[in-house]
Amino acid sequence: MKRVAIIGVTGAVGQEFVIALNKHPWFEVKHIAASERSVKKKFVDAIRDPNSGILKWHIREPIPEYIKDMIVESVDDIKTENLDLIFSSVESEAARDIETKFAKDVPVISTSAAYRYEPDVPILIPGINDEHVALLDIQRKNRGWKGFVAPLPNCTTTGLAITMKPLLDKFGAQKIIMTSMQSMSGAGRSPGVSALDITDNIIPYIPKEEDKVRIETGKILGNLVDGKIDPAKLKVSCTCTRVPVIDGHTESVFVETMKHADPESVKKAMREFSDKVSVAGLPSAPKEYLMVHEDPTRPQPRLDREVNDGMTTVVGRLREDTVFENGIKYVLFSHNEKMGSAKGAVLLAEMLYKKGYI
Amino acid sequence: MKRVAIIGVTGAVGQEFVIALNKHPWFEVKHIAASERSVKKKFVDAIRDPNSGILKWHIREPIPEYIKDMIVESVDDIKTENLDLIFSSVESEAARDIETKFAKDVPVISTSAAYRYEPDVPILIPGINDEHVALLDIQRKNRGWKGFVAPLPNCTTTGLAITMKPLLDKFGAQKIIMTSMQSMSGAGRSPGVSALDITDNIIPYIPKEEDKVRIETGKILGNLVDGKIDPAKLKVSCTCTRVPVIDGHTESVFVETMKHADPESVKKAMREFSDKVSVAGLPSAPKEYLMVHEDPTRPQPRLDREVNDGMTTVVGRLREDTVFENGIKYVLFSHNEKMGSAKGAVLLAEMLYKKGYI
Amino acid sequence: MKRVAIIGVTGAVGQEFVIALNKHPWFEVKHIAASERSVKKKFVDAIRDPNSGILKWHIREPIPEYIKDMIVESVDDIKTENLDLIFSSVESEAARDIETKFAKDVPVISTSAAYRYEPDVPILIPGINDEHVALLDIQRKNRGWKGFVAPLPNCTTTGLAITMKPLLDKFGAQKIIMTSMQSMSGAGRSPGVSALDITDNIIPYIPKEEDKVRIETGKILGNLVDGKIDPAKLKVSCTCTRVPVIDGHTESVFVETMKHADPESVKKAMREFSDKVSVAGLPSAPKEYLMVHEDPTRPQPRLDREVNDGMTTVVGRLREDTVFENGIKYVLFSHNEKMGSAKGAVLLAEMLYKKGYI
């Protein structure tokens, strides 16, 4: 068993790590850390709101037994000698320092943005750009680290990049226009979105989100050439909004391809890609990586967030677009807390483990 | 005072007519009609659900006194002799027959789609395409009617066409990609959207809606030439979704213009258009026809649906789009039950009255 | 395997029967029936809304494969020759005729109110009043039936009766004042509660509900003496409300006991009752029948509806009440679609099967 630590364990993503690593066949949680106010508390006490007394646990599954009484440590007290891998979901500005410190000694898989935009750091989606893993060797050499930092993308990028991959491979996608309807859990849990702000409402703005999606999509779908990632030649423009949905991001996507792509061919390309995806069979991989619905009323967050425990990217309403020259439009759903963050990070760890990086 | 009737008075739009015509300076409600199960009941009894006992009144303002005890008549019993104008919000397939019957004698302003796509019927948004009113004369002559049918567009078209008008005039818009996040009241009230379907959810499909928006936007923004409307040369592609918001449609819009349109010029064009709009000063016209926010967190349904009693179209997040050659993107909010249907229809009636059509 | 039919299969409760009987070790669904508009359709087509195209499936688990293509039959076409048991969730007034017809030949377990208030019909909660089962023999004899009708209580009664049982046994409960906050799924799914009625709202009235709770609680907790149920000497007064919660009823309960009942003794009584409950070990029985929380922020519908797949009644905030002479107050949560209806009915069938009634 590989010995792992979760940094930022009390946050929304940290809690999903707790679930994703419960009874994992290869990884065992040995240490957990969070910010000062949680230190030396049992996990179950650390996630209770001191004012309202409410347990800040928003996941459908109950808190696993293994974690309940585990003591939250200070980040400074986590020693890498006894660890094989760090999962980090620190969201604050401290993320960069924390990840740097650990990566000197052990692999760090991160959901934060701290290192995403460095030239020697790949942004990895397991099954989409596995070949970018080679950049981790260069990163190690460059920085003289024994470990590395391997970040996931922003949770809004994940579904877009996954659905674009087969389109790009088969039809040469050039332009993307996307509007997201993002769930409340994407904004974290402490304090997270205020109910007074979002009930019966839409917030049409999420700071920095649109730039992240644009830059990350290009990098993930780019090619690793001579030790550098050459971003995909893709123009991406998006508007990101917050809607009153608990979990799971919905995105309305319009794409221009280079070659004509009729809807049936695109569905076929997506389904074939899904069937042959590299990560098939890994412990956290879904039975279907990418699912394409014919039912025009899908995807729906309430129905699709549970498909394969949130690890399947779900596509629907795939049809011709009449504005672009070779246009396709569709709606996608991606679970921001599962494939889009913690459990996706665990799937990445599994892939890296199989490749010998962990 | 012009004597008016409301057909379909118990429905969602019908109820908004009741509010929009309360204490109106020019129009007085003399008759109300609805489907058989409501006939011979007082209005206040007709809108009560027979099973749950719940009053199906979803408007913030209380039921006006003038309507409470007014008796709902059968459509067949409404006689045109004593009427100057009919407001029709019949949504069923019966709309066409009903509107035809009345238009033979008196003007009919309708929120239904029954006549929208006829060549001699304009789709009117007061303040946007007032010159299309001339088509009503042709319609009368063609059909040998004393009255006419003047339909409003679908409520999702309204905000799009209003915001596009100044863009088209100044910069020559060519392409529109739009994703809507539509409110639950847009689906009517009996039974309307089921709470089990929409709570914590998004439905990514509204039957027929996208075609309506595409066709209507072109027709409204087109030119009346030789007695025919030549649609605007606009490619429109959209995805329409339903979200858990009570009132008001939000739309995320991406536009390609012919001439370069920098964001500041577009805002200026919108504001100038609003300042000079033709309908200014009419009883139901808003103080601001089109409002452009600098605050990136606007528009929001909860905050913007009350602006000028839902008659103002609100724009925000107006910025450059990088996918289109000359691209602009923005988010708009339009109240589907006010400017987008009943009160917009009353504003149209006011314009037609001023022009001598009523 | 016992061969069963589900009558009313397309409704909210019917769908839960589909889930509760999926891969059941003893019962196999052989026939399904619903109202005329569904007849001769595959199940999966029968539950699609003809107007919106939306699949009216509101359960987290996906539709089981076994039912997808099963053809919905007319109630009249269901023959009892090949059946051992009928589950009926017909809600309309037709329930009485339908249940009568089937009970002549085979056992009928019903979630409807049609037979609940007949003297020779017990209202059964498995684990609470198993001894009332003997009344089924009398019912058969009285009516000359080969089968019988065994109804469950109203879903709001279930949690109240379950939590009151140990209180009554140990401390002699006399008076109950209860306010319910009931979920939207309790109102069915076609059309069910309108989102416009309940979003950001409370409806303080559910027709007939309060009388049902009062009468049923007394009957369930009563004694079977000389072939008749002598209702418990309990005064019950309640106010039932509908709140914007998808699944699961919350009830705020105030009880006067005969003997002094301090909170710790009551908790102990509840836990002991749960540990020794008669239905323990049956396929649909929960690991914990009755769970008592010390955490004052529980029960919560979002957290507690998933506990043991909705089969556990959850109690919290148990403390002294100062208005009654010997007063106890608490909040309970009971899943109206699981223990409160379909899966509770399956648990009842399991108990009756073990006792040789099926």
Next chain:
Amino acid sequence: MKRVAIIGVTGAVGQEFVIALNKHPWFEVKHIAASERSVKKKFVDAIRDPNSGILKWHIREPIPEYIKDMIVESVDDIKTENLDLIFSSVESEAARDIETKFAKDVPVISTSAAYRYEPDVPILIPGINDEHVALLDIQRKNRGWKGFVAPLPNCTTTGLAITMKPLLDKFGAQKIIMTSMQSMSGAGRSPGVSALDITDNIIPYIPKEEDKVRIETGKILGNLVDGKIDPAKLKVSCTCTRVPVIDGHTESVFVETMKHADPESVKKAMREFSDKVSVAGLPSAPKEYLMVHEDPTRPQPRLDREVNDGMTTVVGRLREDTVFENGIKYVLFSHNEKMGSAKGAVLLAEMLYKKGYI
């Protein structure tokens, strides 16, 4: 014009003071104060969330012009020389010190709990216990203050005490059992209730709330005898819950009276009380102080929160209770942000002004 200051102006209640004092005929806002992070900012900038950029303004009416550019001052910089009255809605533990400081010089009307339970401090609901105002003279003398502190009750107490007053006067109420379903705005706005905690959920616990209601109800309905308040002989037991409703508290009440009180007599008593209420005619007083519905589906938060701008306490479902000896039960609705706090405080100020205390 009396010169007033609002302390805690950026909070949920503070914002409602801003609305309640907009264009007030007697009171003019001269100074506003809030915590350090808001100081020296314009009001409109002070209420913007620094992270999300969202304007934390949750009131339907837009921000009044008079306040937008007013500079928020530090509490320490507010000088009483130029003020006639202070409205304080400080919620933190600092409330006591702040109110003490100001009360030495000027009247302070407060929505906080800091002084509520002092023997020489009345808890005032204008129209209910106006005679307790005399205690303010004793308070001044006791403490040697030129001003005084006059607190309102907790917002959950308000509706209960108002509806109980005519019951107590006519029928001698003895026992109250109450379950509240409280809105999210009652928990403040920064951060307020998290959407992840409350969407599709109920929180059955609000710290300290139940004790407040019990103690305050007795004190408000008590008699001022020999300079002391003798609490009403009332046993009060309640369970307070939080529900997904934006504004307005709903309470389900069961009462035992001394004399038999049939429902029609109680309704009559409530209506008569309302017609003769002392505060009638004051600028912030509602047209109806207490409204009793016959419609069993009322009160509903969405429909009743706007009645008379939230200043009317609305009662429905008034009927006999069968548990208590002389029992009455009903459901009440009270707007926690209007009559229950800021606008109620302004009404109190108006009453005190008329009596010469300001």
